[in-house]
Amino acid sequence: MWYNAWESDYNEDALMPIINEIYNQDSFEDKKEEIKKKTVNLLKYVGKNITKKIITEKFGKEIEEVLNSIKEHGLNAEKLEEILRENPSNKYFDEFLQFKEVKDKFTGFLQELSSDKKIIFFIDELDRCRPTFSIETLEIIKHFFNINNFIFIIALDMEQLSYSVKTIYGKNMDTCGYLRRFFDLHFKIPKPKVIDYVEFVLKNNNLNIKNYNFIENISNIFDKLGLSLREINSILKNYQLVLDTSLRPYIENNEYLVLEVYLYLITLKYKEPYYYNVILYKSFIQEGNSPGNLLENPIAIPKNIFEPTPNIKKFS
Structure with a gap:
Protein backbone atom coordinates (compact mmCIF):
# COMPACT_ATOMS: atom_id res chain seq x y z
CA MET A 1 0.00 0.00 0.00
CA ARG A 181 12.85 4.12 18.71
CA PHE A 182 10.41 4.18 15.79
CA PHE A 183 12.67 2.44 13.28
CA ASP A 184 14.10 -1.07 13.40
CA LEU A 185 16.28 -0.59 10.32
CA HIS A 186 17.66 2.56 8.75
CA PHE A 187 18.91 2.74 5.16
CA LYS A 188 20.38 5.81 3.52
CA ILE A 189 19.74 5.97 -0.22
CA PRO A 190 22.73 7.43 -2.07
CA LYS A 191 22.05 10.87 -3.49
CA PRO A 192 22.38 10.90 -7.29
CA LYS A 193 24.71 13.34 -8.98
CA VAL A 194 23.03 16.66 -9.58
CA ILE A 195 23.70 16.62 -13.31
CA ASP A 196 22.11 13.16 -13.62
CA TYR A 197 18.99 14.35 -11.84
CA VAL A 198 18.77 17.55 -13.89
CA GLU A 199 19.04 15.54 -17.08
CA PHE A 200 16.30 13.20 -15.84
CA VAL A 201 13.90 16.03 -14.91
CA LEU A 202 14.47 17.90 -18.18
CA LYS A 203 13.72 14.77 -20.22
CA ASN A 204 10.78 13.81 -18.00
CA ASN A 205 9.18 17.23 -18.54
CA ASN A 206 9.75 17.14 -22.30
CA LEU A 207 11.99 20.19 -22.27
CA ASN A 208 14.27 18.59 -24.88
CA ILE A 209 17.29 20.67 -23.90
CA LYS A 210 20.33 18.79 -25.15
CA ASN A 211 22.97 21.47 -24.93
CA TYR A 212 25.66 19.99 -22.70
CA ASN A 213 27.13 23.31 -21.55
CA PHE A 214 23.70 24.51 -20.44
CA ILE A 215 22.99 21.35 -18.44
CA GLU A 216 26.49 21.42 -16.93
CA ASN A 217 26.23 25.08 -15.93
CA ILE A 218 22.81 24.90 -14.31
CA SER A 219 23.81 21.70 -12.50
CA ASN A 220 26.85 23.54 -11.22
CA ILE A 221 24.62 26.37 -9.92
CA PHE A 222 22.37 23.91 -8.09
CA ASP A 223 25.39 22.11 -6.67
CA LYS A 224 27.08 25.28 -5.39
CA LEU A 225 23.87 26.48 -3.74
CA GLY A 226 23.48 23.12 -2.01
CA LEU A 227 19.97 22.49 -3.30
CA SER A 228 18.12 19.29 -2.44
CA LEU A 229 16.57 17.20 -5.20
CA ARG A 230 13.14 18.38 -4.06
CA GLU A 231 14.24 22.01 -4.39
CA ILE A 232 15.74 21.36 -7.82
CA ASN A 233 12.50 19.78 -8.93
CA SER A 234 10.46 22.78 -7.76
CA ILE A 235 12.80 25.26 -9.47
CA LEU A 236 12.72 23.39 -12.77
CA LYS A 237 8.91 23.25 -12.65
CA ASN A 238 8.83 27.03 -12.27
CA TYR A 239 11.40 27.33 -15.03
CA GLN A 240 9.26 25.25 -17.34
CA LEU A 241 6.37 27.68 -16.87
CA VAL A 242 8.61 30.56 -17.93
CA LEU A 243 9.90 28.59 -20.91
CA ASP A 244 6.40 27.75 -22.08
CA THR A 245 5.18 31.33 -21.79
CA SER A 246 8.04 33.51 -22.97
CA LEU A 247 11.41 31.79 -23.42
CA ARG A 248 10.69 29.12 -26.03
CA PRO A 249 12.20 31.20 -28.90
CA TYR A 250 15.54 31.23 -27.07
CA ILE A 251 15.65 27.43 -27.19
CA GLU A 252 14.76 27.42 -30.87
CA ASN A 253 17.56 29.92 -31.56
CA ASN A 254 20.06 28.11 -29.29
CA GLU A 255 20.51 31.20 -27.12
CA TYR A 256 21.35 29.20 -24.02
CA LEU A 257 23.23 31.96 -22.23
CA VAL A 258 19.97 33.88 -21.87
CA LEU A 259 18.27 30.72 -20.63
CA GLU A 260 21.01 30.25 -18.03
CA VAL A 261 20.58 33.77 -16.70
CA TYR A 262 16.83 33.33 -16.36
CA LEU A 263 17.29 30.01 -14.57
CA TYR A 264 19.89 31.51 -12.26
CA LEU A 265 17.48 34.32 -11.33
CA ILE A 266 14.61 31.89 -10.74
CA THR A 267 16.89 29.78 -8.56
CA LEU A 268 18.04 32.82 -6.61
CA LYS A 269 14.45 33.97 -6.12
CA TYR A 270 13.57 30.54 -4.71
CA LYS A 271 16.64 29.95 -2.56
CA GLU A 272 17.94 33.42 -1.68
CA PRO A 273 15.16 36.00 -2.15
CA TYR A 274 17.25 38.74 -0.50
CA TYR A 275 19.99 38.46 -3.13
CA TYR A 276 17.38 38.20 -5.85
CA ASN A 277 15.97 41.56 -4.76
CA VAL A 278 19.47 43.02 -4.66
CA ILE A 279 19.77 42.22 -8.36
CA LEU A 280 16.18 43.12 -9.19
CA TYR A 281 16.52 46.61 -7.71
CA LYS A 282 20.13 47.01 -8.92
CA SER A 283 21.35 47.44 -5.34
CA PHE A 284 24.86 46.21 -6.00
CA ILE A 285 28.17 47.85 -6.83
CA GLN A 286 29.04 47.58 -10.49
CA GLU A 287 32.70 47.58 -11.45
CA GLY A 288 33.90 51.03 -12.55
CA ASN A 289 30.61 52.70 -11.69
CA SER A 290 29.29 54.56 -8.70
CA PRO A 291 26.76 52.66 -6.62
CA GLY A 292 23.16 53.71 -7.02
CA ASN A 293 19.93 52.87 -5.21
CA LEU A 294 21.85 50.73 -2.74
CA LEU A 295 20.17 48.68 -0.09
CA GLU A 296 21.45 49.02 3.44
CA ASN A 297 24.05 46.29 2.91
CA PRO A 298 25.18 46.14 -0.74
CA ILE A 299 26.63 42.82 -1.84
CA ALA A 300 28.82 41.53 -4.63
CA ILE A 301 27.65 38.54 -6.67
CA PRO A 302 30.16 35.64 -6.40
CA LYS A 303 32.27 35.45 -9.55
CA ASN A 304 32.81 31.68 -9.36
CA ILE A 305 29.13 30.75 -9.45
CA PHE A 306 29.40 29.66 -13.07
CA GLU A 307 32.74 27.85 -12.71
CA PRO A 308 32.42 24.12 -13.39
CA THR A 309 32.45 21.71 -10.48
CA PRO A 310 35.46 19.32 -10.59
CA ASN A 311 34.87 15.81 -11.92
CA ILE A 312 31.36 16.58 -13.15
CA LYS A 313 29.97 13.80 -15.33
CA LYS A 314 29.72 14.42 -19.08
CA PHE A 315 26.30 14.53 -20.66
CA SER A 316 25.45 11.68 -22.96
Missing part, protein backbone atom coordinates in the same frame (compact mmCIF):
# COMPACT_ATOMS: atom_id res chain seq x y z
CA TRP A 2 1.24 3.46 -0.94
CA TYR A 3 0.41 6.28 1.46
CA ASN A 4 1.36 9.91 0.78
CA ALA A 5 1.26 11.50 4.24
CA TRP A 6 1.59 15.00 2.79
CA GLU A 7 -1.78 14.62 1.08
CA SER A 8 -3.48 13.69 4.36
CA ASP A 9 -2.04 16.04 6.95
CA TYR A 10 -5.13 18.25 6.82
CA ASN A 11 -6.83 15.56 8.93
CA GLU A 12 -7.26 16.18 12.61
CA ASP A 13 -5.81 12.80 13.49
CA ALA A 14 -3.21 10.55 11.88
CA LEU A 15 -4.99 7.24 12.44
CA MET A 16 -7.95 7.58 10.08
CA PRO A 17 -5.94 8.08 6.84
CA ILE A 18 -3.92 4.91 7.51
CA ILE A 19 -7.04 2.87 8.24
CA ASN A 20 -8.64 4.32 5.11
CA GLU A 21 -5.78 2.92 3.02
CA ILE A 22 -6.50 -0.54 4.45
CA TYR A 23 -10.24 -0.11 3.91
CA ASN A 24 -9.76 0.75 0.22
CA GLN A 25 -7.74 -2.36 -0.59
CA ASP A 26 -9.53 -4.83 -2.87
CA SER A 27 -8.00 -7.74 -0.96
CA PHE A 28 -10.03 -6.73 2.11
CA GLU A 29 -13.36 -6.35 0.29
CA ASP A 30 -15.04 -8.95 2.48
CA LYS A 31 -13.73 -7.26 5.64
CA LYS A 32 -14.90 -3.71 4.94
CA GLU A 33 -17.86 -3.71 7.32
CA GLU A 34 -15.80 -5.16 10.12
CA ILE A 35 -13.00 -2.65 9.51
CA LYS A 36 -15.58 0.14 9.68
CA LYS A 37 -17.08 -1.15 12.91
CA LYS A 38 -13.74 -1.62 14.65
CA THR A 39 -12.59 1.80 13.51
CA VAL A 40 -15.69 3.62 14.73
CA ASN A 41 -15.28 2.08 18.18
CA LEU A 42 -11.63 3.03 18.29
CA LEU A 43 -12.12 6.59 17.08
CA LYS A 44 -14.32 7.29 20.07
CA TYR A 45 -11.11 7.35 22.06
CA VAL A 46 -8.42 8.20 19.55
CA GLY A 47 -7.72 11.47 17.77
CA LYS A 48 -5.46 14.39 17.96
CA ASN A 49 -7.02 15.46 21.29
CA ILE A 50 -6.87 12.10 23.06
CA THR A 51 -3.87 13.05 25.18
CA LYS A 52 -5.29 16.46 26.04
CA LYS A 53 -8.73 15.05 26.67
CA ILE A 54 -7.81 12.15 28.89
CA ILE A 55 -4.75 13.51 30.66
CA THR A 56 -4.88 17.31 30.68
CA GLU A 57 -8.61 17.88 31.01
CA LYS A 58 -9.46 14.79 33.02
CA PHE A 59 -6.47 14.26 35.27
CA GLY A 60 -5.02 17.77 35.37
CA LYS A 61 -2.17 18.10 37.83
CA GLU A 62 -3.30 14.93 39.59
CA ILE A 63 -1.71 12.78 36.89
CA GLU A 64 1.71 13.74 38.17
CA GLU A 65 0.75 12.54 41.64
CA VAL A 66 -0.55 9.27 40.18
CA LEU A 67 2.67 8.68 38.24
CA ASN A 68 4.79 9.43 41.29
CA SER A 69 2.71 7.00 43.33
CA ILE A 70 3.14 4.30 40.69
CA LYS A 71 6.89 4.85 40.70
CA GLU A 72 7.04 4.93 44.50
CA HIS A 73 5.16 1.65 44.95
CA GLY A 74 6.80 -0.09 42.02
CA LEU A 75 3.49 -1.08 40.41
CA ASN A 76 3.58 -2.84 37.07
CA ALA A 77 0.90 -2.42 34.38
CA GLU A 78 -1.07 -5.53 35.40
CA LYS A 79 -1.15 -4.56 39.06
CA LEU A 80 -2.16 -0.99 38.21
CA GLU A 81 -5.02 -2.19 36.04
CA GLU A 82 -6.21 -4.51 38.80
CA ILE A 83 -6.27 -1.62 41.29
CA LEU A 84 -8.12 0.63 38.86
CA ARG A 85 -10.77 -1.98 38.20
CA GLU A 86 -11.37 -2.22 41.93
CA ASN A 87 -12.36 1.45 41.95
CA PRO A 88 -15.20 1.76 39.39
CA SER A 89 -16.29 5.08 40.82
CA ASN A 90 -13.45 6.81 38.99
CA LYS A 91 -15.03 7.39 35.56
CA TYR A 92 -11.83 8.77 34.10
CA PHE A 93 -9.90 5.63 34.81
CA ASP A 94 -12.87 3.67 33.53
CA GLU A 95 -12.61 5.59 30.27
CA PHE A 96 -8.92 4.73 30.03
CA LEU A 97 -9.63 1.03 30.66
CA GLN A 98 -12.38 1.06 28.04
CA PHE A 99 -9.96 2.59 25.57
CA LYS A 100 -7.40 -0.12 26.35
CA GLU A 101 -10.01 -2.81 25.77
CA VAL A 102 -11.10 -1.32 22.43
CA LYS A 103 -7.46 -0.89 21.38
CA ASP A 104 -6.70 -4.54 22.18
CA LYS A 105 -9.67 -5.68 20.12
CA PHE A 106 -8.56 -3.47 17.24
CA THR A 107 -4.98 -4.77 17.22
CA GLY A 108 -6.34 -8.31 17.51
CA PHE A 109 -8.43 -7.68 14.41
CA LEU A 110 -5.35 -6.39 12.57
CA GLN A 111 -3.53 -9.57 13.51
CA GLU A 112 -6.33 -11.57 11.91
CA LEU A 113 -6.06 -9.49 8.73
CA SER A 114 -2.35 -10.21 8.45
CA SER A 115 -2.40 -13.82 9.65
CA ASP A 116 -1.80 -15.27 6.16
CA LYS A 117 -0.09 -12.35 4.41
CA LYS A 118 2.35 -9.51 4.88
CA ILE A 119 0.81 -6.05 4.74
CA ILE A 120 3.41 -3.55 3.57
CA PHE A 121 2.91 0.20 3.88
CA PHE A 122 5.07 2.58 1.88
CA ILE A 123 4.80 6.01 3.53
CA ASP A 124 6.17 9.00 1.66
CA GLU A 125 6.51 12.75 2.34
CA LEU A 126 6.16 12.43 6.12
CA ASP A 127 8.91 15.00 6.71
CA ARG A 128 6.91 17.59 4.73
CA CYS A 129 3.84 17.35 6.96
CA ARG A 130 3.03 19.71 9.80
CA PRO A 131 5.11 18.68 12.84
CA THR A 132 2.21 17.45 14.98
CA PHE A 133 0.89 15.22 12.18
CA SER A 134 4.35 13.75 11.47
CA ILE A 135 4.94 12.84 15.10
CA GLU A 136 1.40 11.58 15.61
CA THR A 137 1.73 9.30 12.57
CA LEU A 138 4.86 7.70 14.02
CA GLU A 139 3.19 7.30 17.41
CA ILE A 140 0.09 5.74 15.81
CA ILE A 141 2.24 3.23 13.91
CA LYS A 142 4.16 2.33 17.06
CA HIS A 143 1.13 1.89 19.32
CA PHE A 144 -1.48 0.41 16.96
CA PHE A 145 0.42 -1.36 14.19
CA ASN A 146 3.32 -2.99 16.02
CA ILE A 147 2.06 -6.33 14.76
CA ASN A 148 3.67 -9.29 13.00
CA ASN A 149 3.33 -9.08 9.21
CA PHE A 150 2.60 -5.34 9.30
CA ILE A 151 5.64 -3.69 7.75
CA PHE A 152 6.11 0.06 7.36
CA ILE A 153 8.69 1.46 4.95
CA ILE A 154 9.00 5.21 5.48
CA ALA A 155 10.88 7.41 3.02
CA LEU A 156 11.88 10.68 4.64
CA ASP A 157 14.55 13.25 5.30
CA MET A 158 15.56 12.40 8.87
CA GLU A 159 17.20 15.78 9.40
CA GLN A 160 14.06 17.63 8.37
CA LEU A 161 11.92 15.42 10.58
CA SER A 162 14.25 16.20 13.48
CA TYR A 163 13.39 19.87 13.07
CA SER A 164 9.70 18.95 13.36
CA VAL A 165 10.37 17.11 16.61
CA LYS A 166 12.23 20.09 18.02
CA THR A 167 9.35 22.45 17.24
CA ILE A 168 7.15 20.28 19.47
CA TYR A 169 9.51 19.21 22.25
CA GLY A 170 12.06 22.04 22.24
CA LYS A 171 15.50 22.62 20.75
CA ASN A 172 17.26 20.65 23.51
CA MET A 173 15.33 17.48 22.65
CA ASP A 174 17.45 14.43 21.77
CA THR A 175 15.76 14.04 18.40
CA CYS A 176 18.02 11.23 17.22
CA GLY A 177 17.24 9.17 20.30
CA TYR A 178 13.55 9.94 20.05
CA LEU A 179 13.24 9.02 16.37
CA ARG A 180 15.46 5.93 16.65
Whole structure:
Protein backbone atom coordinates (compact mmCIF):
# COMPACT_ATOMS: atom_id res chain seq x y z
CA MET A 1 0.00 0.00 0.00
CA TRP A 2 1.24 3.46 -0.94
CA TYR A 3 0.41 6.28 1.46
CA ASN A 4 1.36 9.91 0.78
CA ALA A 5 1.26 11.50 4.24
CA TRP A 6 1.59 15.00 2.79
CA GLU A 7 -1.78 14.62 1.08
CA SER A 8 -3.48 13.69 4.36
CA ASP A 9 -2.04 16.04 6.95
CA TYR A 10 -5.13 18.25 6.82
CA ASN A 11 -6.83 15.56 8.93
CA GLU A 12 -7.26 16.18 12.61
CA ASP A 13 -5.81 12.80 13.49
CA ALA A 14 -3.21 10.55 11.88
CA LEU A 15 -4.99 7.24 12.44
CA MET A 16 -7.95 7.58 10.08
CA PRO A 17 -5.94 8.08 6.84
CA ILE A 18 -3.92 4.91 7.51
CA ILE A 19 -7.04 2.87 8.24
CA ASN A 20 -8.64 4.32 5.11
CA GLU A 21 -5.78 2.92 3.02
CA ILE A 22 -6.50 -0.54 4.45
CA TYR A 23 -10.24 -0.11 3.91
CA ASN A 24 -9.76 0.75 0.22
CA GLN A 25 -7.74 -2.36 -0.59
CA ASP A 26 -9.53 -4.83 -2.87
CA SER A 27 -8.00 -7.74 -0.96
CA PHE A 28 -10.03 -6.73 2.11
CA GLU A 29 -13.36 -6.35 0.29
CA ASP A 30 -15.04 -8.95 2.48
CA LYS A 31 -13.73 -7.26 5.64
CA LYS A 32 -14.90 -3.71 4.94
CA GLU A 33 -17.86 -3.71 7.32
CA GLU A 34 -15.80 -5.16 10.12
CA ILE A 35 -13.00 -2.65 9.51
CA LYS A 36 -15.58 0.14 9.68
CA LYS A 37 -17.08 -1.15 12.91
CA LYS A 38 -13.74 -1.62 14.65
CA THR A 39 -12.59 1.80 13.51
CA VAL A 40 -15.69 3.62 14.73
CA ASN A 41 -15.28 2.08 18.18
CA LEU A 42 -11.63 3.03 18.29
CA LEU A 43 -12.12 6.59 17.08
CA LYS A 44 -14.32 7.29 20.07
CA TYR A 45 -11.11 7.35 22.06
CA VAL A 46 -8.42 8.20 19.55
CA GLY A 47 -7.72 11.47 17.77
CA LYS A 48 -5.46 14.39 17.96
CA ASN A 49 -7.02 15.46 21.29
CA ILE A 50 -6.87 12.10 23.06
CA THR A 51 -3.87 13.05 25.18
CA LYS A 52 -5.29 16.46 26.04
CA LYS A 53 -8.73 15.05 26.67
CA ILE A 54 -7.81 12.15 28.89
CA ILE A 55 -4.75 13.51 30.66
CA THR A 56 -4.88 17.31 30.68
CA GLU A 57 -8.61 17.88 31.01
CA LYS A 58 -9.46 14.79 33.02
CA PHE A 59 -6.47 14.26 35.27
CA GLY A 60 -5.02 17.77 35.37
CA LYS A 61 -2.17 18.10 37.83
CA GLU A 62 -3.30 14.93 39.59
CA ILE A 63 -1.71 12.78 36.89
CA GLU A 64 1.71 13.74 38.17
CA GLU A 65 0.75 12.54 41.64
CA VAL A 66 -0.55 9.27 40.18
CA LEU A 67 2.67 8.68 38.24
CA ASN A 68 4.79 9.43 41.29
CA SER A 69 2.71 7.00 43.33
CA ILE A 70 3.14 4.30 40.69
CA LYS A 71 6.89 4.85 40.70
CA GLU A 72 7.04 4.93 44.50
CA HIS A 73 5.16 1.65 44.95
CA GLY A 74 6.80 -0.09 42.02
CA LEU A 75 3.49 -1.08 40.41
CA ASN A 76 3.58 -2.84 37.07
CA ALA A 77 0.90 -2.42 34.38
CA GLU A 78 -1.07 -5.53 35.40
CA LYS A 79 -1.15 -4.56 39.06
CA LEU A 80 -2.16 -0.99 38.21
CA GLU A 81 -5.02 -2.19 36.04
CA GLU A 82 -6.21 -4.51 38.80
CA ILE A 83 -6.27 -1.62 41.29
CA LEU A 84 -8.12 0.63 38.86
CA ARG A 85 -10.77 -1.98 38.20
CA GLU A 86 -11.37 -2.22 41.93
CA ASN A 87 -12.36 1.45 41.95
CA PRO A 88 -15.20 1.76 39.39
CA SER A 89 -16.29 5.08 40.82
CA ASN A 90 -13.45 6.81 38.99
CA LYS A 91 -15.03 7.39 35.56
CA TYR A 92 -11.83 8.77 34.10
CA PHE A 93 -9.90 5.63 34.81
CA ASP A 94 -12.87 3.67 33.53
CA GLU A 95 -12.61 5.59 30.27
CA PHE A 96 -8.92 4.73 30.03
CA LEU A 97 -9.63 1.03 30.66
CA GLN A 98 -12.38 1.06 28.04
CA PHE A 99 -9.96 2.59 25.57
CA LYS A 100 -7.40 -0.12 26.35
CA GLU A 101 -10.01 -2.81 25.77
CA VAL A 102 -11.10 -1.32 22.43
CA LYS A 103 -7.46 -0.89 21.38
CA ASP A 104 -6.70 -4.54 22.18
CA LYS A 105 -9.67 -5.68 20.12
CA PHE A 106 -8.56 -3.47 17.24
CA THR A 107 -4.98 -4.77 17.22
CA GLY A 108 -6.34 -8.31 17.51
CA PHE A 109 -8.43 -7.68 14.41
CA LEU A 110 -5.35 -6.39 12.57
CA GLN A 111 -3.53 -9.57 13.51
CA GLU A 112 -6.33 -11.57 11.91
CA LEU A 113 -6.06 -9.49 8.73
CA SER A 114 -2.35 -10.21 8.45
CA SER A 115 -2.40 -13.82 9.65
CA ASP A 116 -1.80 -15.27 6.16
CA LYS A 117 -0.09 -12.35 4.41
CA LYS A 118 2.35 -9.51 4.88
CA ILE A 119 0.81 -6.05 4.74
CA ILE A 120 3.41 -3.55 3.57
CA PHE A 121 2.91 0.20 3.88
CA PHE A 122 5.07 2.58 1.88
CA ILE A 123 4.80 6.01 3.53
CA ASP A 124 6.17 9.00 1.66
CA GLU A 125 6.51 12.75 2.34
CA LEU A 126 6.16 12.43 6.12
CA ASP A 127 8.91 15.00 6.71
CA ARG A 128 6.91 17.59 4.73
CA CYS A 129 3.84 17.35 6.96
CA ARG A 130 3.03 19.71 9.80
CA PRO A 131 5.11 18.68 12.84
CA THR A 132 2.21 17.45 14.98
CA PHE A 133 0.89 15.22 12.18
CA SER A 134 4.35 13.75 11.47
CA ILE A 135 4.94 12.84 15.10
CA GLU A 136 1.40 11.58 15.61
CA THR A 137 1.73 9.30 12.57
CA LEU A 138 4.86 7.70 14.02
CA GLU A 139 3.19 7.30 17.41
CA ILE A 140 0.09 5.74 15.81
CA ILE A 141 2.24 3.23 13.91
CA LYS A 142 4.16 2.33 17.06
CA HIS A 143 1.13 1.89 19.32
CA PHE A 144 -1.48 0.41 16.96
CA PHE A 145 0.42 -1.36 14.19
CA ASN A 146 3.32 -2.99 16.02
CA ILE A 147 2.06 -6.33 14.76
CA ASN A 148 3.67 -9.29 13.00
CA ASN A 149 3.33 -9.08 9.21
CA PHE A 150 2.60 -5.34 9.30
CA ILE A 151 5.64 -3.69 7.75
CA PHE A 152 6.11 0.06 7.36
CA ILE A 153 8.69 1.46 4.95
CA ILE A 154 9.00 5.21 5.48
CA ALA A 155 10.88 7.41 3.02
CA LEU A 156 11.88 10.68 4.64
CA ASP A 157 14.55 13.25 5.30
CA MET A 158 15.56 12.40 8.87
CA GLU A 159 17.20 15.78 9.40
CA GLN A 160 14.06 17.63 8.37
CA LEU A 161 11.92 15.42 10.58
CA SER A 162 14.25 16.20 13.48
CA TYR A 163 13.39 19.87 13.07
CA SER A 164 9.70 18.95 13.36
CA VAL A 165 10.37 17.11 16.61
CA LYS A 166 12.23 20.09 18.02
CA THR A 167 9.35 22.45 17.24
CA ILE A 168 7.15 20.28 19.47
CA TYR A 169 9.51 19.21 22.25
CA GLY A 170 12.06 22.04 22.24
CA LYS A 171 15.50 22.62 20.75
CA ASN A 172 17.26 20.65 23.51
CA MET A 173 15.33 17.48 22.65
CA ASP A 174 17.45 14.43 21.77
CA THR A 175 15.76 14.04 18.40
CA CYS A 176 18.02 11.23 17.22
CA GLY A 177 17.24 9.17 20.30
CA TYR A 178 13.55 9.94 20.05
CA LEU A 179 13.24 9.02 16.37
CA ARG A 180 15.46 5.93 16.65
CA ARG A 181 12.85 4.12 18.71
CA PHE A 182 10.41 4.18 15.79
CA PHE A 183 12.67 2.44 13.28
CA ASP A 184 14.10 -1.07 13.40
CA LEU A 185 16.28 -0.59 10.32
CA HIS A 186 17.66 2.56 8.75
CA PHE A 187 18.91 2.74 5.16
CA LYS A 188 20.38 5.81 3.52
CA ILE A 189 19.74 5.97 -0.22
CA PRO A 190 22.73 7.43 -2.07
CA LYS A 191 22.05 10.87 -3.49
CA PRO A 192 22.38 10.90 -7.29
CA LYS A 193 24.71 13.34 -8.98
CA VAL A 194 23.03 16.66 -9.58
CA ILE A 195 23.70 16.62 -13.31
CA ASP A 196 22.11 13.16 -13.62
CA TYR A 197 18.99 14.35 -11.84
CA VAL A 198 18.77 17.55 -13.89
CA GLU A 199 19.04 15.54 -17.08
CA PHE A 200 16.30 13.20 -15.84
CA VAL A 201 13.90 16.03 -14.91
CA LEU A 202 14.47 17.90 -18.18
CA LYS A 203 13.72 14.77 -20.22
CA ASN A 204 10.78 13.81 -18.00
CA ASN A 205 9.18 17.23 -18.54
CA ASN A 206 9.75 17.14 -22.30
CA LEU A 207 11.99 20.19 -22.27
CA ASN A 208 14.27 18.59 -24.88
CA ILE A 209 17.29 20.67 -23.90
CA LYS A 210 20.33 18.79 -25.15
CA ASN A 211 22.97 21.47 -24.93
CA TYR A 212 25.66 19.99 -22.70
CA ASN A 213 27.13 23.31 -21.55
CA PHE A 214 23.70 24.51 -20.44
CA ILE A 215 22.99 21.35 -18.44
CA GLU A 216 26.49 21.42 -16.93
CA ASN A 217 26.23 25.08 -15.93
CA ILE A 218 22.81 24.90 -14.31
CA SER A 219 23.81 21.70 -12.50
CA ASN A 220 26.85 23.54 -11.22
CA ILE A 221 24.62 26.37 -9.92
CA PHE A 222 22.37 23.91 -8.09
CA ASP A 223 25.39 22.11 -6.67
CA LYS A 224 27.08 25.28 -5.39
CA LEU A 225 23.87 26.48 -3.74
CA GLY A 226 23.48 23.12 -2.01
CA LEU A 227 19.97 22.49 -3.30
CA SER A 228 18.12 19.29 -2.44
CA LEU A 229 16.57 17.20 -5.20
CA ARG A 230 13.14 18.38 -4.06
CA GLU A 231 14.24 22.01 -4.39
CA ILE A 232 15.74 21.36 -7.82
CA ASN A 233 12.50 19.78 -8.93
CA SER A 234 10.46 22.78 -7.76
CA ILE A 235 12.80 25.26 -9.47
CA LEU A 236 12.72 23.39 -12.77
CA LYS A 237 8.91 23.25 -12.65
CA ASN A 238 8.83 27.03 -12.27
CA TYR A 239 11.40 27.33 -15.03
CA GLN A 240 9.26 25.25 -17.34
CA LEU A 241 6.37 27.68 -16.87
CA VAL A 242 8.61 30.56 -17.93
CA LEU A 243 9.90 28.59 -20.91
CA ASP A 244 6.40 27.75 -22.08
CA THR A 245 5.18 31.33 -21.79
CA SER A 246 8.04 33.51 -22.97
CA LEU A 247 11.41 31.79 -23.42
CA ARG A 248 10.69 29.12 -26.03
CA PRO A 249 12.20 31.20 -28.90
CA TYR A 250 15.54 31.23 -27.07
CA ILE A 251 15.65 27.43 -27.19
CA GLU A 252 14.76 27.42 -30.87
CA ASN A 253 17.56 29.92 -31.56
CA ASN A 254 20.06 28.11 -29.29
CA GLU A 255 20.51 31.20 -27.12
CA TYR A 256 21.35 29.20 -24.02
CA LEU A 257 23.23 31.96 -22.23
CA VAL A 258 19.97 33.88 -21.87
CA LEU A 259 18.27 30.72 -20.63
CA GLU A 260 21.01 30.25 -18.03
CA VAL A 261 20.58 33.77 -16.70
CA TYR A 262 16.83 33.33 -16.36
CA LEU A 263 17.29 30.01 -14.57
CA TYR A 264 19.89 31.51 -12.26
CA LEU A 265 17.48 34.32 -11.33
CA ILE A 266 14.61 31.89 -10.74
CA THR A 267 16.89 29.78 -8.56
CA LEU A 268 18.04 32.82 -6.61
CA LYS A 269 14.45 33.97 -6.12
CA TYR A 270 13.57 30.54 -4.71
CA LYS A 271 16.64 29.95 -2.56
CA GLU A 272 17.94 33.42 -1.68
CA PRO A 273 15.16 36.00 -2.15
CA TYR A 274 17.25 38.74 -0.50
CA TYR A 275 19.99 38.46 -3.13
CA TYR A 276 17.38 38.20 -5.85
CA ASN A 277 15.97 41.56 -4.76
CA VAL A 278 19.47 43.02 -4.66
CA ILE A 279 19.77 42.22 -8.36
CA LEU A 280 16.18 43.12 -9.19
CA TYR A 281 16.52 46.61 -7.71
CA LYS A 282 20.13 47.01 -8.92
CA SER A 283 21.35 47.44 -5.34
CA PHE A 284 24.86 46.21 -6.00
CA ILE A 285 28.17 47.85 -6.83
CA GLN A 286 29.04 47.58 -10.49
CA GLU A 287 32.70 47.58 -11.45
CA GLY A 288 33.90 51.03 -12.55
CA ASN A 289 30.61 52.70 -11.69
CA SER A 290 29.29 54.56 -8.70
CA PRO A 291 26.76 52.66 -6.62
CA GLY A 292 23.16 53.71 -7.02
CA ASN A 293 19.93 52.87 -5.21
CA LEU A 294 21.85 50.73 -2.74
CA LEU A 295 20.17 48.68 -0.09
CA GLU A 296 21.45 49.02 3.44
CA ASN A 297 24.05 46.29 2.91
CA PRO A 298 25.18 46.14 -0.74
CA ILE A 299 26.63 42.82 -1.84
CA ALA A 300 28.82 41.53 -4.63
CA ILE A 301 27.65 38.54 -6.67
CA PRO A 302 30.16 35.64 -6.40
CA LYS A 303 32.27 35.45 -9.55
CA ASN A 304 32.81 31.68 -9.36
CA ILE A 305 29.13 30.75 -9.45
CA PHE A 306 29.40 29.66 -13.07
CA GLU A 307 32.74 27.85 -12.71
CA PRO A 308 32.42 24.12 -13.39
CA THR A 309 32.45 21.71 -10.48
CA PRO A 310 35.46 19.32 -10.59
CA ASN A 311 34.87 15.81 -11.92
CA ILE A 312 31.36 16.58 -13.15
CA LYS A 313 29.97 13.80 -15.33
CA LYS A 314 29.72 14.42 -19.08
CA PHE A 315 26.30 14.53 -20.66
CA SER A 316 25.45 11.68 -22.96
